[in-house]
Amino acid sequence: MKKSLRLLSAVAVIASSALLAFNANAVQLRGSHKENHVACKSCHTQGMQHAGTTEGCLSCHQSYDAVRALTEKNHPDLEVNPHMDGHLGELDCTDCHHMHKASEVVCNECHQFDFVAP
Template sequence: MAVEVKNSESQAKKRAFLTPKRILIVVGVVLALGVVGAIALNQLSKNPAFCGTCHIIKPYYESWKNSNLLANKHAAQGVECLDCHHKSYLEKAQEGINYITGNYSEPLEKLTFTREQCLECHEEDYEQAVAATEFEESNPHDSHMGEIECTQCHQMHDKSKVMCSQCHTFSWFEELDDSWEIES
């Protein structure tokens, strides 16, 4: 009988402790911490170094930070990861979940960018590039193939590829730095 009294006292104390008001406060605190955590994580994710904390992103971050590739040339101009890699909160959260659960492939699937996306920043540069690359033999920005996607040649995290070199040999190939790959 003494055991029954202790059990009923214990249950009464639990009921007294778990009042609707206390439950509401606990839920409120948990939600507030979640919101503050999400805001902090969102702010952290804007820093390119944050991207480099994931081993699958680290090579891309390193090419942005320390290479002779286009990613580093963009970094020198103050362009950061999220300037090109626009992600919604849900996409960022899904990427984080995929990383934690191991639900990704290595190497990561290559992202494709359209000419229009590149020209959002480079429209004026493009006209200058067309004029600046008017070589005696050819102009790679005025291709006989018509308007091609910038990424056919220009790569951010890998060597760029001189697509003209698949069929042509021009003297200006020799003037390119080692961030370019000449195909043969």
């Protein structure tokens, strides 16, 4: 009986470990976060069920001004910097940028700018 319980316990531990490993690998990062091997917990600071927030983004990306400057540096040919204060104000980073699915350009709901949100 004790042997059976130990065996069942071992099987349960192995199965739960395999399930956790599968779940952690089931969702892939995209873009520069993937390229830079950013850990999931870097953005999911309140647990895996909670998405990243602008505050979380700015903990690495410093400030909205720094993001604007980086955009200008990396994309000098853009007609408009999407991170400039427009008539919508400073949007949440996650309004446009998604780490596990395709990002979107919220501005293009009304405009037709020629840029892509990574």
